[in-house]
Amino acid sequence: MSRIGRKPITVPSGVEVKVNDGLVTVKGPKGTLEQRIRPVITVAIEGSEILVTRPNDEKESRSLHGLSRSLIANMVAGVTDGFKKELDVLGVGYRVQMQGETIVMNLGYSHQVIMTPPAGIKIEAPTPNKIVISGASKQAVGQFAAEVREKRPPEPYKGKGIRYAGEYVRSKEGKAGKGGKK
Numbered sequence: 001m002s003r004i005g006r007k008p009i010t011v012p013s014g015v016e017v018k019v020n021d022g023l024v025t026v027k028g029p030k031g032t033l034e035q036r037i038r039p040v041i042t043v044a045i046e047g048s049e050i051l052v053t054r055p056n057d058e059k060e061s062r063s064l065h066g067l068s069r070s071l072i073a074n075m076v077a078g079v080t081d082g083f084k085k086e087l088d089v090l091g092v093g094y095r096v097q098m099q100g101e102t103i104v105m106n107l108g109y110s111h112q113v114i115m116t117p118p119a120g121i122k123i124e125a126p127t128p129n130k131i132v133i134s135g136a137s138k139q140a141v142g143q144f145a146a147e148v149r150e151k152r153p154p155e156p157y158k159g160k161g162i163r164y165a166g167e168y169v170r171s172k173e174g175k176a177g178k179g180g181k182k
Contacts, residue, residue: 005065009050009073012080017050019043024072028079031120031136035075041068050076078136085145087131091160094152095128103131107152108160115151117144131162 011017015028024043025034037043040061042053052069054061077083089096089105096105103123105113117123121135121144131148135141145164154161154169163169 003066005052005054005069007069009052009069009076011045011048011050011076015076015079017045017076019045024075026072026075026079028076028136030079030082033075033079033137035071037068037071038064040064043068043072074138078138082134082136083138083141084132084134085141086165087133087145087148087162088165089129089131089162090154091152091158094160096125096131097128098123098125103148105148105151107162113151115148130165 015026018025018027022037022039023034024037025032040054041064042055044051044053050072052065052072054065089107091108094105094107096103098104099114101123102114102116103125105115107113117133118140120137121133121140123144124132124134126132133141133145133148135144149162149164152161154163154167156169156172157174159169159171
């Protein structure tokens with residue numbers, strides 16, 4: 001039996017959960033999230049807890065059991081507290097700034113990189129070298145953070161680029177021979 005799948009999900013006050021024909025809807029102070037759960041998995045609401053069960057021990061239902069429970073738990077956590085990713089921008093002349101809802105990044109290219117967040121995602125630039133992405137959906141926050149990081153990933157020689165806060169980038173040495181052949 002899946003250890004993660006067996007754990008009940010406690011629903012805090014102020015959060016409303018509905019299960020309708022495989023569609024789980026969670027509504028809370030930070031917004032509303034929906035997730036379709038595969039028909040093999042059963043989701044039941046008992047009091048202030050959500051229970052996720054599977055019918056048998058087949059490989060498919062075992063693999064979906066913990067996944068479904070984690071997805072629903074992330075939805076409940078997202079509508080109550082929300083999720084946040086922080087990115088650091090490192091490099092000479094690299095900086096970010098907000099223009100309304102869009103973020104404008106100078107990343108060493110000949111042009112500025114301008115990105116608009118999708119619906120439900122809030123983006124901030126508290127300092128010229130820090131980006132904070134927040135929202136209710138863990139997947140949407142992580143996906144947008146990955147798209148921002150993709151614009152200039154950290155390079156291993158000088159360490160320049162966009163990296164997650166706390167991410168370790170292993171640095172490499174440059175070329176071994178400086179003098180060339182004689």
